[in-house]
Amino acid sequence: MALLEVEDLQVSFNTADGVVQAVRGVSYHIDAGQTLGIVGESGSGKSVSTQTIMGLTKGARISGRAVFQGEDLLTAGPDQMRAIRGAKIGMIFQDPLSSLHPYYKVGWQIVEMIRLHDHDISKDQATQRAVELLRLVGIPQPDRRVNDYPHQFSGGMRQRAMIAMAMALNPALLIADEPTTALDVTVQAQVLRVIRRMQEMFGTAVILITHDLGVIAEVVDEVLVMYGGKVMERADRRTVFYASHHPYTEGLLQSMPAYGGERERLRPIAGQPPSLLRPPPGCPFAPRCVYVMDKCQTMPALDPVGTEPGHLSACWLPHNPADREAIRRRVAHVELAKSAGSTGA
Amino acid sequence: MASGPKGDANPVPATAADGGGDDVLLRVENVVKYFPLKGAPFREKEYVHAVDGVSLSVPRGQTFGVVGETGCGKSTLARCIARLHDVTSGRIVFDGQDITRFSPRRMRPLRREIQMIFQDPIGSLNPRRRVGSIIGDPYAIHGLAAGAERKRRVQELMERVGLNPEHYNRFPAEFSGGQRQRIGVARALAFRPKLIICDEPVSALDVSIQAQVINLLADLQAEFGLTYVFIAHDLSVVRHVSTSIAVMYLGKITEIAPSDELFTVPRHPYTGALLSAVPVPDPDLSDQRQQIILAGDVPSPIAPPSGCRFHPRCPKAAPVCVAEDPTLEPRLGDGPEHPAACHLPMAEGENLAEFRPSIAAEERVEEVEGSLLPDGAGPGATDTAGALPARREGGQP
Numbered sequence: 001m002a003l004l005e006v007e008d009l010q011v012s013f014n015t016a017d018g019v020v021q022a023v024r025g026v027s028y029h030i031d032a033g034q035t036l037g038i039v040g041e042s043g044s045g046k047s048v049s050t051q052t053i054m055g056l057t058k059g060a061r062i063s064g065r066a067v068f069q070g071e072d073l074l075t076a077g078p079d080q081m082r083a084i085r086g087a088k089i090g091m092i093f094q095d096p097l098s099s100l101h102p103y104y105k106v107g108w109q110i111v112e113m114i115r116l117h118d119h120d121i122s123k124d125q126a127t128q129r130a131v132e133l134l135r136l137v138g139i140p141q142p143d144r145r146v147n148d149y150p151h152q153f154s155g156g157m158r159q160r161a162m163i164a165m166a167m168a169l170n171p172a173l174l175i176a177d178e179p180t181t182a183l184d185v186t187v188q189a190q191v192l193r194v195i196r197r198m199q200e201m202f203g204t205a206v207i208l209i210t211h212d213l214g215v216i217a218e219v220v221d222e223v224l225v226m227y228g229g230k231v232m233e234r235a236d237r238r239t240v241f242y243a244s245h246h247p248y249t250e251g252l253l254q255s256m257p258a259y260g261g262e263r264e265r266l267r268p269i270a271g272q273p274p275s276l277l278r279p280p281p282g283c284p285f286a287p288r289c290v291y292v293m294d295k296c297q298t299m300p301a302l303d304p305v306g307t308e309p310g311h312l313s314a315c316w317l318p319h320n321p322a323d324r325e326a327i328r329r330r331v332a333h334v335e336l337a338k339s340a341g342s343t344g345a
Numbered sequence: 346m347a348s349g350p351k352g353d354a355n356p357v358p359a360t361a362a363d364g365g366g367d368d369v370l371l372r373v374e375n376v377v378k379y380f381p382l383k384g385a386p387f388r389e390k391e392y393v394h395a396v397d398g399v400s401l402s403v404p405r406g407q408t409f410g411v412v413g414e415t416g417c418g419k420s421t422l423a424r425c426i427a428r429l430h431d432v433t434s435g436r437i438v439f440d441g442q443d444i445t446r447f448s449p450r451r452m453r454p455l456r457r458e459i460q461m462i463f464q465d466p467i468g469s470l471n472p473r474r475r476v477g478s479i480i481g482d483p484y485a486i487h488g489l490a491a492g493a494e495r496k497r498r499v500q501e502l503m504e505r506v507g508l509n510p511e512h513y514n515r516f517p518a519e520f521s522g523g524q525r526q527r528i529g530v531a532r533a534l535a536f537r538p539k540l541i542i543c544d545e546p547v548s549a550l551d552v553s554i555q556a557q558v559i560n561l562l563a564d565l566q567a568e569f570g571l572t573y574v575f576i577a578h579d580l581s582v583v584r585h586v587s588t589s590i591a592v593m594y595l596g597k598i599t600e601i602a603p604s605d606e607l608f609t610v611p612r613h614p615y616t617g618a619l620l621s622a623v624p625v626p627d628p629d630l631s632d633q634r635q636q637i638i639l640a641g642d643v644p645s646p647i648a649p650p651s652g653c654r655f656h657p658r659c660p661k662a663a664p665v666c667v668a669e670d671p672t673l674e675p676r677l678g679d680g681p682e683h684p685a686a687c688h689l690p691m692a693e694g695e696n697l698a699e700f701r702p703s704i705a706a707e708e709r710v711e712e713v714e715g716s717l718l719p720d721g722a723g724p725g726a727t728d729t730a731g732a733l734p735a736r737r738e739g740g741q742p
Contacts, residue, residue, distance in 0.1 A: 041551035041552065041553065041554075042522070042551055118734065129734075133733075135716055136716060136717055137716065137717065138716035138717065138718040139716075140641070140710075140711050141711075154642045155415075156642060157642070167733065168733070169733075169734065170733040170734055170735070170736045171736075172736060184414035184415050184578065185414070185578070185580070185619060185622040185623050185624075186414065186618060186619060186622045186638075186639050187414075187642070188622065188624070189621075189622035189624075189636055189638055189639075190638055190639075190718060192624075193636075193638055193717065193718060194717050194718065197717035198717065201717075202733055202736075211551065211552065212624065213552070213626040214623065214624030214625055214626045214631075215624045216626070217624065217625060217626050217627055217628045217631045218624045218625070218631045237628050238628050238629070241626065241627060241628050242628075251553060252552055252553060253626070255552050255553045255555070255556035256552055256556070256581070256626055257556075257559075257581045257582055257584065257585035258581075258585075263584070263585055265560060265563070266556035266559055266560055266585070267556065268553055268554070268555075268556030268557040268560060269553035269556075270557075272521050272523070272524075272554075273521075273551075
């Protein structure tokens with residue numbers, strides 16, 4: 001049985017400009033001990049979908065189900081959620097400075113977190129455990145640094161302290177929302193290693209949300225590609241990078257500079273991401289897609305494609321490269337004719 | 346304005362006598378920038394050593410990349426070059442002129458020739474002014490075009506950078522992040538500058554949009570023969586755009602090399618560690634290579650370490666690194682275009698993970714025993730499993 005099973009999650013917000021449909025029917029599951037990467041650009045709904053599961057999107061209109069260890073998190077009461085958040089599901093956010101309280105010592109914040117969920121533990125024992133956790137994430141002189149305030153920590157140390165806090169109660173699931181985006185690469189490498197080693201040692205399942213495909217390639221087992229509030233593709237790590245099906249995934253990979261080899265001209269995805277106030281009907285990627293067809297007016301289901309088990313893609317395109325190329329050429333031809341027509345007019 | 350000969354980059358300042366020959370647009374000589382800290386009375390005044398003796402030269406028509414982590418001084422260097430900061434000491438020679446001590450009045454005509462593009466396209470555009478007037482600012486300030494003529498020129502610029510000229514009267518908030526960065530590019534282009542300093546121009550953008558802006562910058566360079574100083578922390582982007590790259594650490598340049606060479610034959614261990622830390626968007630490649638995880642954090646620029654500033658974290662550190670500041674010069678038979686500031690440079694294909702520093706423990710950044718960070722889970726690592734309580738199962742709290 002999956003550890004967390006999300007079914008047809010829909011989240012929308014009322015804003016001054018209208019209703020923003022941030023998440024539009026997202027389904028996925030994660031097994032115990034697995035690492036699932038959620039990749040997507042700004043406004044793809046990747047953060048909102050996990051925040052909703054944790055009950056952190058106040059004032060949103062939510063529908064769907066998110067079953068964690070047999071319990072639907074979307075209908076759980078505030079007391080139930082409080083017992084789950086932190087203890088069974090840990091979270092780390094992008095900005096560790098705003099997630100740590102500037103007024104309280106780092107150690108005190110970890111201790112409070114432990115004692116909130118574990119009523120039998122004494123204060124000294126909890127402090128001891130906080131020191132041990134800080135040591136584990138590589139904070140030098142943890143018995144001394146446990147009495148420091150957050151501003152006395154560097155950015156990388158704060159993020160590692162956040163990991164220590166998130167892992168304090170040995171949760172079954174850790175949600176890391178852009179945990180290394182604000183950090184330098186050498187510090188990012190430290191933090192990712194800590195997350196990976198923690199996971200190996202304690203068998204924690206991790207949902208890693210990021211926009212960085214490099215981070216995805218380095219740490220995750222499976223990848224969920226999101227765009228315009230929907231899941232575009234799901235596959236294991238190697239399939240996403242070497243045999244992806246969805247044109248958005250393909251476009252994302254092509255727009256990155258190659259790590260080695262020839263420096264060719266980059267191939268960006270033309271246009272802008274859709275507005276979620278008025279998302280286009282059908283596939284949200286259709287307006288920017290080089291393979292767009294008439295069929296794309298209706299959103300395809302997230303169905304199995306290719307030969308790899310577990311490879312799902314929400315696209316009408318055939319998987320066969322030759323057929324895809326034929327469609328792309330036809331589209332390019334039509335576009336060319338269109339633009340020739342418009343300049344002639 | 347014509348682009349110069351695209352010969353080999355020669356980032357080392359040759360002699361002061363050649364006075365900015367035709368092929369070098371910008372020369373930075375031993376530039377130092379200290380920022381004073383507010384001190385208490387009777388205490389010695391302290392300074393942030395933001396840039397501490399940087400020399401480089403940028404050939405005409407090329408892109409010179411500068412990489413480094415937060416606080417290495419790369420943005421301060423950019424601002425010194427653009428004369429937004431006065432330097433503490435050193436010289437900045439632009440197009441054959443020593444502009445280091447130019448008065449604001451004498452700088453004015455040069456401001457047209459040196460432009461900047463900033464990271465944050467929202468913060469660098471006034472939200473209450475229309476885009477047409479923002480892009481037209483340079484003309485207004487320098488009194489060069491007015492009325493219908495200014496509007497025509499602005500619309501030309503907008504079209505050139507891929508914005509719809511009909512959006513002349515819109516506000517910055519009505520544009521997306523990528524489009525806002527195009528506005529910044531259009532404004533920088535108004536006077537056909539010779540040098541554009543790009544300070545993290547694509548860091549705030551999504552990958553697919555980032556590629557659009559990078560291509561735009563490349564097109565403009567080819568069209569107008571622009572010279573770029575390109576500052577970023579994303580190594581793969583810098584490599585993609587740059588002819589040669591300088592690596593900075595704590596206010597100093599540790600290494601300069603033609604971009605491909607920097608990635609294939611890094612000499613400075615910091616460059617090696619930095620390159621190994623970059624996540625590679627290729628699963629097989631990423632599984633094969635060995636990462637060097639540096640211990641600790643970058644030391645404070647208020648009291649930087651003695652000798653080589655990287656020595657407390659360097660796997661190859663030896664007593665000489667603590668005692669002597671290495672000069673930036675070609676090492677191990679490299680050409681003049683590839684200097685490195687290191688006493689113990691890395692040989693080609695050398696594995697940094699095999700080295701252990703041979704300096705006193707108090708000179709090093711301490712490694713934390715029992716932490717998950719070091720390579721190879723030691724005996725400490727297995728004990729630590731007891732740090733966490735048993736996981737509680739079941740649905741009810």
